[in-house]
Amino acid sequence: MKPVPSKNGNRLLADELTYELRTIPPSAGRQELVPRKSCAMGDWHAASNTPFHVAKCHTLYVDKLILAPMVRVGRLPMRLLALQKGADLVYTEETIDYKLEKCVRTVNETLGTVEYVHNSEVVFQTCGREKNNVILQLGTSNPLRAVKAAQLVSKDVAGIDVNMGCPKHFSVSGGMGSSLLTKPDLVKEILTSLVRNVTLPITCKIRLLPTIAETVTLAQLIEGTGVAAVAVHGRFVTERPREPVHYDYIKAVADSVRIPVIANGASLDIAVYDDIAAVKQKTGCASVMLARAAQWNPSIFSFGKTTANPLDNAREYIKLALQYGQDLGNIKFNLQHLLHFAPDKILKGKLSSAANSQELCELFGLPVHYKEDSRCGLQSLYTTLDSHLFELCRRGYRINILEVPFDRKSLRRANISPKFLLWEYSQKQSLAWPEKPKYCTLYDNLLRKFFTLLSFKGEFYTSGGYYSNKKTSEQAAALASLKLLNVDLPYELYNVNSSL
Ligand code: FNR
Numbered sequence: 001m002k003p004v005p006s007k008n009g010n011r012l013l014a015d016e017l018t019y020e021l022r023t024i025p026p027s028a029g030r031q032e033l034v035p036r037k038s039c040a041m042g043d044w045h046a047a048s049n050t051p052f053h054v055a056k057c058h059t060l061y062v063d064k065l066i067l068a069p070m071v072r073v074g075r076l077p078m079r080l081l082a083l084q085k086g087a088d089l090v091y092t093e094e095t096i097d098y099k100l101e102k103c104v105r106t107v108n109e110t111l112g113t114v115e116y117v118h119n120s121e122v123v124f125q126t127c128g129r130e131k132n133n134v135i136l137q138l139g140t141s142n143p144l145r146a147v148k149a150a151q152l153v154s155k156d157v158a159g160i161d162v163n164m165g166c167p168k169h170f171s172v173s174g175g176m177g178s179s180l181l182t183k184p185d186l187v188k189e190i191l192t193s194l195v196r197n198v199t200l201p202i203t204c205k206i207r208l209l210p211t212i213a214e215t216v217t218l219a220q221l222i223e224g225t226g227v228a229a230v231a232v233h234g235r236f237v238t239e240r241p242r243e244p245v246h247y248d249y250i251k252a253v254a255d256s257v258r259i260p261v262i263a264n265g266a267s268l269d270i271a272v273y274d275d276i277a278a279v280k281q282k283t284g285c286a287s288v289m290l291a292r293a294a295q296w297n298p299s300i301f302s303f304g305k306t307t308a309n310p311l312d313n314a315r316e317y318i319k320l321a322l323q324y325g326q327d328l329g330n331i332k333f334n335l336q337h338l339l340h341f342a343p344d345k346i347l348k349g350k351l352s353s354a355a356n357s358q359e360l361c362e363l364f365g366l367p368v369h370y371k372e373d374s375r376c377g378l379q380s381l382y383t384t385l386d387s388h389l390f391e392l393c394r395r396g397y398r399i400n401i402l403e404v405p406f407d408r409k410s411l412r413r414a415n416i417s418p419k420f421l422l423w424e425y426s427q428k429q430s431l432a433w434p435e436k437p438k439y440c441t442l443y444d445n446l447l448r449k450f451f452t453l454l455s456f457k458g459e460f461y462t463s464g465g466y467y468s469n470k471k472t473s474e475q476a477a478a479l480a481s482l483k484l485l486n487v488d489l490p491y492e493l494y495n496v497n498s499s500l
Contacts, residue, residue, distance in 0.1 A: 060089070060158065060159060060201055060228060060229075061089075061201075061203065061228060061229035061260040061262060061286060061287055062260050062286045062287065063286065063287060064088040064089050064262075064286075064287040064288075065086060065087050065088050065089075065276060065287070065288060065290070065301050066087065066088065066089045066090070066091065066231075066262060066287055066288065066289040066290070067079060067082040067087045067089070067090040067091060067289075067290065067291075067294050067298075067301075068091055068231075068264055068289045068290055068291035068294070069091035069092060069093055069094055069135075069137040069161065069163065069205065069291075070091075070093055070291050070295060071093045071094055072093060072330060072333055072334075073093065073291075073295050073334060073337070074090070074091055074092050074093040074137075075092075075093060075125065075326065075330070076113065076125045076126060076127065076130075076320075076324050076326075077317060077320035077321040077323075077324050077326055077334075078295075078298070078317065078320075078334060079092070079130055079134060080127075080129060080130060080320050080324075081298045081313070081316055081317050081320055082294055082298050082301060083129070083130060083133055084298075084316070085298045085299050085300075085301040085302050086301035086302045086303060087133075087294070087298075087301040088133065089133050089134075089135055089158070089159075089287075090130060090133055090134055090135070091134075091135045091136075091137050091161060091289075092124065092134065092135070092136045092137055092157075093137070094137050094138070094139045094163045094166065094171075094177075095123060095124055095136060095137065095138060095139065095149075096138075096139040096140075096174075096176075097138050097139065097140040097142065097145040097146050097148070097149040098145055098149075099118060099123050100116060100123055100124065100138070100149040100152060100153065101145055101148045101149045101152065102118045103116035103117055103118045103123050103124070103152065104116070104117055104118070105152070105153075105156075108125075111127075111323070111324055111325055112127055112128075113125050113126065113127045113324060114126050114127065114156050116152070116153065119469070120443070120448065120449075120450070120468055120469060120470070121448075121468075122448060124136065124153065125324065126156050126157065127324075131156060131157070131158065132158050133158055134156075134157050134158055135157065135158060135159040135160070135161050135203070136150075136153055136157045136159070136160055136161070137160075137161040137162070137163050137205070138150065138160060138161065138162050138163065139163050139166070139171060139174075139176045139177065140162060140163075140176055140190060141174060141175030141176045141179075141180070141186070141190075142190075143186075143189045143190045143192075143193035143194075144193070146162065146190055146193065146194055147193050147194060147197045147198060150194055150197075150198045150200070150202075151197065151198055154198055154199055154200055157200065158200070158201070159200050159201040159202070159203060159228065160194060160198060160200050160201075160202050160203070161202075161203045161204060161205055161231070162180075162190060162191065162194070162202070162203070162204040162205070163176065163177050163204075163205055164177065164178065164180045164181055164187065164204050164205060164206045164207075165177060165178050165181075165205050165206055165207040165233050165237075166178055167207070167237045167238075178207055178237045181206060181207060181209060181218065181237065182209075184218065184221050187204075187218070187221065187222065187225075188221060188224075188225055191204060191222060191225035191226075191227055192225045192226070195225055195226040195227060196226075201227075201228035201229070202226075202227045202228060203227055203228055203229045203230060203231060203262075204222060204227060204230055204231070205230075205231040205232075205233060205262075205264070206218065206219070206222070206230065206231070206232055206233070207232075207233050207235055207236065207237050208232070208233075208234060208235060208236050208237075208246060208249045209236075210236065212248070212249055212252045215232075215249050215252065215253060216252055216253055216256045219232070219253040219256065219257050219261075220256060220257055222257075223257040223258065223259050227259065228259065228260070229259050229260040229261065229262055229286070229287075230253070230257070230259060230260075230261055230262070231261075231262035231263075231264050231289055232249070232250045232253050232254075232261060232262065232263065232264060232265075232285075233264045233265045234246045234247060234249055234250045234263070234264065234265040234266070235265050241292065242268070244268075245265035245266050245268075245269070246265075247263075247266075247279075247282050247283055250263050250265075250283040250285060251282070251283045251284050251285075254283055254284040254285045254286075255284060260285075260286030260287060261283075261284075261285045261286055262285060262286065262287045262288065262289045263279055263280065263283040263285035263287070263288050263289065264288075264289040264290075264291070266279045266288070266290075266293075267290055267291055267292035267293035267294075268292075270290065270293045270300065272300075273300060273301070273302060273303055273304065276288050276290070276300070295334075295337045295338075295340075296308070296337055296338065296340035296341060297310070297313060297338075297340070297341060298313055298317075298338075299312075299313060308341045310338060310339050310340070310341050310342035311342065311344075311364070313338050314335055314338045314339060314342075314364060315364050315365075315366055317331075317334060317335065317338055318331065318335070318360065318361065318364055318366055319366070321334070322357055322361075325448065327448070328354075328356065328357060328360070331357075331360065332351055332352065332354070332360075335351055336348060336351060339351075347363070350363055351363070399453070399460040399461070399462060400459060400460065400461045400462075400480075400481070400484050401461075401462050401463070401464045401480070402461075402463065402464075402480040402483055402484050403463060403464050403465065403480075404463050404465075404476055404479050404480050404483065404494070404496050405495055405496070406418075406463060406465070406467075406472065406475060406476035406479055406494065406495075407472075407495065408469070408472055408475075410493060410494040410495055411475070413493050413494075414490070414493035414494055417475055417478075418475050418476075418478035418479035418482055418494070419437075419439075419474060419475055419478045421478070421482060421487070421489060422437050422456070422478045422481060422482055422487075423437060425482070425485070425487055426456070429457075431457065435456070435457045435458060436456070437454060437455070437456045437478070437481070438454070438455045438456070439452055439453075439454050439474045439477065439478075440452065440453045440454070440455070441453075441470050441473055441474055443470075448468070449466035449467055449468055449473075450466065450467050450468070450469065450470045450472075450473035451465075451466050451467075451473060452467075452473040452474045452476065452477035453477070454474075454477040454478065454480075454481055456481055456485075461477055461480055461481035461484060462477050462480060463476035463477050463479065463480040464480075479491075479494055479496065483496060
């Protein structure tokens, strides 16, 4: 057996680890004990006797510049921008396991993306370009849920990270994020389950415990689960982001484990690319992870760049954000931060008044990309729209539009749905089948909303509105048609003025 030296004097035996995996009985219904067979980086685990996590040490997390996980920031466009600028790995925003677990994987042909969708909400969006560089960060407090969520996305990402540092109320009250730091048994269970059942490198991101000794003990426990690396945000749970980072704690962790340690928390000390190397040196870490420094200036990852060009960064971000259908609110949020170093404060001020992507592009001198954006939207509309109805529309059939402010709560109030009422109405008319109500609902990939066109008695009806739910969209179209057909109903129950 070949001993693997450890910096803290512990000796980890390579063959012992392999043996541990081999002696585990084949599944026998116990999902959590299935040994790993291959991984996203190629089947090097099977090809050598080197334990899985030792081999990983030499690949994915060593000497890497990393975009940190950031809620609302770490979505596809910003991740792609960071990669374009020189980042090696990009973390997603924290994605909660129970949300991801319910998603359906769909291929969005129009955008060229893979999307994990639940109730028409895109929970995770990715594309081939980042497949070998994207690490999905999970928010979890439950080993089985974490495994299910990780397995679901495993063919689209390069690694899985567990958030063990977030101090926000939402995370802590759900037993996730920094609340895990004081639950070593649960930490062990979550990470071990992931390592054993997911064919990807597993990592976690922690904050500091009150003393160096406690932090090191936690890091060693984490190492013992077989993870590929650990990221250390060098602040206590109670500390604010503006407070100085504790390099001594990060260094102590790096000195006491053999897996790669990723230094995080140093953004306020990083103004230019070369500062990143200084952090790596100071902490003895294998890699450095940046959040705010990259949020303000993704070019920080670019070798040789000394100054940020906020406007260039912003323009590149807008192109990607529109290409991948980000919503305007999120685009503006990210632009506010990308303009952090911009001398022109007026532009930042004007941002909030941009009402749509066209105005946004005009503000940044990018008219062309708005056109690309709208072409993309039309394309998705045409491909989704029922071809028969589309052809009728194209030939100039009349479309009756009545804007009704439909909301689902009114269904409970009225106790009967507009779709049912329309069906009942059509029954009374003894209509031939082609004249009966027919709903054509399309999903707009850019707006991420549904739009319904209803054909009835040879005419077309719509509420003209886009809805985030397919059923609601159809109910709204039915309601609009009933009103336009002057069917006598108590429309007030649906918040529609009878005198409209
Ligand atoms: C964060 N951070 C964070 N951390 C995490 O593990 N998961 C997350 O989803 C988020 N979300 C998030 C959003 C935003 C807007 C910011 C600024 C930060 C924390 C982040 O990853 C990092 O640990 C800290 O910001 C410290 O690193 P920097 O900023 O000094 O490089």
